[in-house]
Amino acid sequence: MKRGGVIWSWFWMALGILYFFLPLLATFLFSLRAVKGVLSFKAYQNVFSTGEFVTNFSYSLLWAVLTIIVGILIFVPTAYWVRLRLPQVRTAVEFITLLPFVVPAIVFVFGLVRTFSQPPFLIVDSPALLVAAYTVLSMPYMYRSIDTGLRAIDVRTLTEAAQSLGAGWGTILFRVILPNIRVAILSGAFLSFAIVMGEYILAQYLAKPAFAPYMAFLIQQKAYEPAALAVLSFALTWASLGIIQVVGRGRGPAQIAGGH
Amino acid sequence: MTHLTLSNISKQFSGTTVVRDFNLDVKKGEFVSFLGPSGCGKTTTLRMIAGFEVPTTGKVILDNVEITDKAPNQRNVGMVFQAYALFPNMTVAQNIGFGMRIHREPESAIKERVAEMLALINLEQKGKSYPSELSGGQQQRVALARALANRPQVLLLDEPLSALDAKIRVALRAEIRSIQRKLGITAIYVTHDQEEALSISDRIVVMSQGQMEQVGTPFEIYNFPQTAFVASFVGTLNTTDAEVIDPAKKLIRIDGVQLETAEQLDDRQKGDKIRIAIRPERLNFVSVEKKVNVLDCTIENITFLGSVVRIQVTIGSNRFNMDTFNNPFLELPKIGAKEQVTCSREAVLVLKN
Amino acid sequence: MTTLVEKRDAPKARPAHSKFSWAWLGVVPFFLFAFMFLIYPSSTIASGSFIDSNTHAFTFQNFVHLLHNPNLIGAYWISIKISLITSLGGGIFGFLLAYSAIRGGLPSFMRSSLMTFCGVASNFAGVPLAFAFIALLSPAGVLTGWLTAMGYNPYFHGFQLYTFWGLSIVYMYFQFPLMVLVIAPAIDGLRKEWLEASENLGASSFQYWRYVAFPILLPSILGTMILLFGNSFGAFATAQALTGGSINLVTIVIGAQLRGDVLGDAGLGYALALGMVVVMAVAITGYTLLQRQTERWLR
Numbered sequence: 031m032k033r034g035g036v037i038w039s040w041f042w043m044a045l046g047i048l049y050f051f052l053p054l055l056a057t058f059l060f061s062l063r064a065v066k067g068v069l070s071f072k073a074y075q076n077v078f079s080t081g082e083f084v085t086n087f088s089y090s091l092l093w094a095v096l097t098i099i100v101g102i103l104i105f106v107p108t109a110y111w112v113r114l115r116l117p118q119v120r121t122a123v124e125f126i127t128l129l130p131f132v133v134p135a136i137v138f139v140f141g142l143v144r145t146f147s148q149p150p151f152l153i154v155d156s157p158a159l160l161v162a163a164y165t166v167l168s169m170p171y172m173y174r175s176i177d178t179g180l181r182a183i184d185v186r187t188l189t190e191a192a193q194s195l196g197a198g199w200g201t202i203l204f205r206v207i208l209p210n211i212r213v214a215i216l217s218g219a220f221l222s223f224a225i226v227m228g229e230y231i232l233a234q235y236l237a238k239p240a241f242a243p244y245m246a247f248l249i250q251q252k253a254y255e256p257a258a259l260a261v262l263s264f265a266l267t268w269a270s271l272g273i274i275q276v277v278g279r280g281r282g283p284a285q286i287a288g289g290h
Numbered sequence: 291m292t293h294l295t296l297s298n299i300s301k302q303f304s305g306t307t308v309v310r311d312f313n314l315d316v317k318k319g320e321f322v323s324f325l326g327p328s329g330c331g332k333t334t335t336l337r338m339i340a341g342f343e344v345p346t347t348g349k350v351i352l353d354n355v356e357i358t359d360k361a362p363n364q365r366n367v368g369m370v371f372q373a374y375a376l377f378p379n380m381t382v383a384q385n386i387g388f389g390m391r392i393h394r395e396p397e398s399a400i401k402e403r404v405a406e407m408l409a410l411i412n413l414e415q416k417g418k419s420y421p422s423e424l425s426g427g428q429q430q431r432v433a434l435a436r437a438l439a440n441r442p443q444v445l446l447l448d449e450p451l452s453a454l455d456a457k458i459r460v461a462l463r464a465e466i467r468s469i470q471r472k473l474g475i476t477a478i479y480v481t482h483d484q485e486e487a488l489s490i491s492d493r494i495v496v497m498s499q500g501q502m503e504q505v506g507t508p509f510e511i512y513n514f515p516q517t518a519f520v521a522s523f524v525g526t527l528n529t530t531d532a533e534v535i536d537p538a539k540k541l542i543r544i545d546g547v548q549l550e551t552a553e554q555l556d557d558r559q560k561g562d563k564i565r566i567a568i569r570p571e572r573l574n575f576v577s578v579e580k581k582v583n584v585l586d587c588t589i590e591n592i593t594f595l596g597s598v599v600r601i602q603v604t605i606g607s608n609r610f611n612m613d614t615f616n617n618p619f620l621e622l623p624k625i626g627a628k629e630q631v632t633c634s635r636e637a638v639l640v641l642k643n
Numbered sequence: 644m645t646t647l648v649e650k651r652d653a654p655k656a657r658p659a660h661s662k663f664s665w666a667w668l669g670v671v672p673f674f675l676f677a678f679m680f681l682i683y684p685s686s687t688i689a690s691g692s693f694i695d696s697n698t699h700a701f702t703f704q705n706f707v708h709l710l711h712n713p714n715l716i717g718a719y720w721i722s723i724k725i726s727l728i729t730s731l732g733g734g735i736f737g738f739l740l741a742y743s744a745i746r747g748g749l750p751s752f753m754r755s756s757l758m759t760f761c762g763v764a765s766n767f768a769g770v771p772l773a774f775a776f777i778a779l780l781s782p783a784g785v786l787t788g789w790l791t792a793m794g795y796n797p798y799f800h801g802f803q804l805y806t807f808w809g810l811s812i813v814y815m816y817f818q819f820p821l822m823v824l825v826i827a828p829a830i831d832g833l834r835k836e837w838l839e840a841s842e843n844l845g846a847s848s849f850q851y852w853r854y855v856a857f858p859i860l861l862p863s864i865l866g867t868m869i870l871l872f873g874n875s876f877g878a879f880a881t882a883q884a885l886t887g888g889s890i891n892l893v894t895i896v897i898g899a900q901l902r903g904d905v906l907g908d909a910g911l912g913y914a915l916a917l918g919m920v921v922v923m924a925v926a927i928t929g930y931t932l933l934q935r936q937t938e939r940w941l942r
Contacts, residue, residue, distance in 0.1 A: 035747065036748040039749050049815075049816070053772075053776055053779045056778040108672070111667075119670065126681070126682075131873075132923045134878075134894065135877070136901075137897060137920060140897055141684035142680075144687055144691065145684040159680075166677075230769050230883075231880055235901055235902075242770045246883075249774060249884065253783075260770075260774045267763055267766050275759065341842075362843055363841075363842040363843070363846060364845075367843070371836045375834065377840070378859060388844055388854070389844035392844060392845045
């Protein structure tokens with residue numbers, strides 16, 4: 031690149047850095063303004079000590095963990111069988127895993143509420159529906175992560191070796207395959223974690239306690255506490271993605287559909 | 291008349307010297323190869339001629355104009371890259387005509403030249419195809435045509451054939467050479483394949499670790515290698531240690547056997563340890579009574595290579611290769627047999643390290 | 644494919660109750676799950692939009708009503724407008740940023756830092772992002788305060804955060820990082836030899852861009868912008884949290900419809916939702932096709 035070109039590069043980078051950091055900085059500063067005239071962590075204290083915060087945050091954690099577990103239970107065997115024995119359904123499966131991108135969250139919850147608030151499936155009030163919906167939301171990332179992980183190991187040979195040693199399918203899946211795709215699963219899990227923790231639409235419209243709706247509620251009530259929550263939210267997202275980078279050795283983080 | 295001169299060229303990358311003391315005069319229309327293993331500096335030197343690297347010291351002079359500091363798009367040298375580097379968004383014809391379009395030549399002239407180039411590389415029907423539709427060999431020919439269309443003063447080729455199959459390589463290198471001869475264009479060709487370099491060059495520069503080892507015609511390089519590196523890199527070679535017995539009579543000893551060489555030993559003294567080399571094809575079984583350079587050996591192994599039969603023999607503590615032409619009606623010795631082999635005085639090469 | 648050939652052998656080589664049937668059993672949970680919680684609910688949207696909410700008969704009336712409702716057409720128009728603006732703006736800015744970091748001559752740590760930041764930023768959408776910009780640019784915001792202290796109050800010059808343009812600025816926050824992340828591999832795919840070959844043939848930097856680099860990157864840039872368009876079109880939480888639902892976007896209307904039938908016609912709500920899905924499907928298809936074209940050239 032010519033020397034003049036580098037100046038432009040620095041210019042765009044500086045602009046990008048400014049645009050990226052200013053809102054975060056503002057949020058952080060805002061969160062320190064709870065006490066008039068003094069910078070303090072009062073807002074954090076206020077928020078973290080309320081029962082409501084603990085409840086909502088814990089529920090989000092619960093949803094996230096459940097989503098990850100359900101995801102692993104459903105997607106690992108599926109990806110395994112597709113790779114090993116059923117290549118002909120591969121296109122159908124991949125199409126399905128891409129569908130959540132085509133159906134925006136607000137439309138998805140629209141369909142969910144309409145479908146499940148009438149008999150015979152009157153489960154609109156059940157937390158199971160929320161977890162199922164979150165699993166669907168995390169599917170593109172979870173499934174793809176697992177699939178990538180499986181692609182990297184020789185599934186066929188591992189299976190045949192285990193079979194020749196007398197292993198049944200359960201053993202093969204959970205004691206041979208699963209440990210070898212640990213990194214891929216972790217990647218998918220942390221991405222799902224970040225999605226669920228930040229997810230607003232499904233929790234709000236399925237009327238379940240969660241972190242993001244709580245934050246939205248607080249914005250109406252308080253000035254500085256939401257900022258503390260926003261900082262926490264950002265830190266959580268950063269941590270999740272950071273762990274993926276470390277664990278997944280730099281595989282590019284993908285965009286999340288659910289949060290916005 | 292020198293067309294291209296590289297004078298005292300050296301190149302350093304953050305402390306490591308990659309090329310040093312490179313001096314070369316190339317005549318107009320000459321085909322010179324830079325030959326050496328990976329990392330020897332041959333590609334770096336080529337890129338300094340093209341302008342993609344700037345020499346740390348030294349000058350590049352083309353047709354009496356110094357171009358050392360000129361930008362690569364001002365030099366009028368044509369480069370053929372190892373990875374073809376054809377522009378994927380343009381057809382073959384557009385690729386070939388790209389240089390002329392940049393220089394704002396009239397469309398009619400471009401069309402004519404493109405047709406001329408397509409005929410030169412025998413791809414007249416492929417003008418409207420895209421590079422992704424062509425085979426590797428075809429793409430390389432288009433790359434060649436693209437470089438030549440611009441009427442460069444020098445043609446630079448950076449291992450253009452290494453990504454291709456062996457058979458295509460052999461055919462294409464002959465084609466490149468014939469095109470170069472037809473156009474009379476000066477060419478520098480970088481390769482690590484010694485057979486390639488030997489078969490198409492007017493002269494070869496053998497390089498190792500950034501240094502020029504030897505410059506000469508293929509004949510000279512092969513038959514009179516000056517250093518151990520050149521001798522071992524070009525062709526197969528039998529090497530062993532020897533001791534000087536009599537410098538004046540050019541007598542040396544290997545493993546208790548006396549050999550006579552035709553090389554000058556005047557700068558050596560009796561008892562000096564030297565390294566000698568003998569080409570496999572210069573060893574023969576003794577057919578008539580000979581007194582000089584007769585060596586006792588044991589047959590170890592016989593390998594049939596097609597037109598050549600390679601016989602491995604043990605002479606004293608040395609294992610030598612001996613190449614002889616295939617002759618179905620000539621009986622070969624059995625493995626384990628004891629035979630006598632000989633070579634002429636001129637075949638015993640003394641290596642300077 | 645080797646697996647296919649082996650599978651043809653499998654039934655013969657193994658007994659009738661072969662593992663073949665186990666495999667199908669293995670994927671049944673997935674298909675069941677996907678059907679129940681994704682395909683079926685989504686299809687009710689499709690079917691619901693063709694059913695009259697009163698008579699439950701098949702009809703196209705819902706779409707007719709949609710097209711004749713100025714409010715809803717307005718919502719579509721505003722959604723399209725904001726998506727166009729943020730996909731163009733985010734696309735261009737994201738591209739410049741990505742190119743600067745990858746090929747712009749900057750130190751290599753800038754590239755990995757940029758990728759990390761973009762990964763986080765593209766996920767940092769929704770409620771927290773809305774609040775971050777409130778903290779930044781609301782009348783009581785931090786930046787507003789700094790600028791006012793320097794003598795320039797943006798609100799005196801017509802700036803409003805809780806408007807279309809304010810929302811656009813917020814949307815850009817997750818749009819341009821997405822652009823960076825998706826276009827980075829394409830920029831990587833620009834081989835160094837193409838630049839060298841074009842220089843060797845006499846082209847200047849500008850000519851290289853005009854004739855080689857830009858045409859090669861164009862399908863990827865366009866495709867990603869289309870992806871950005873879809874991304875913005877389907878966004879809800881950010882707009883809701885920032886403006887409380889006061890901006891007329893298709894997603895906001897659907898949200899309102901969910902909470903209480905504001906349209907007065909359930910079928911219309913379905914039609915609206917289906918319209919969204921169609922737009923998204925077209926966007927994803929466009930993106931996929933253009934990506935395939937890119938891959939062909941940057942192989």
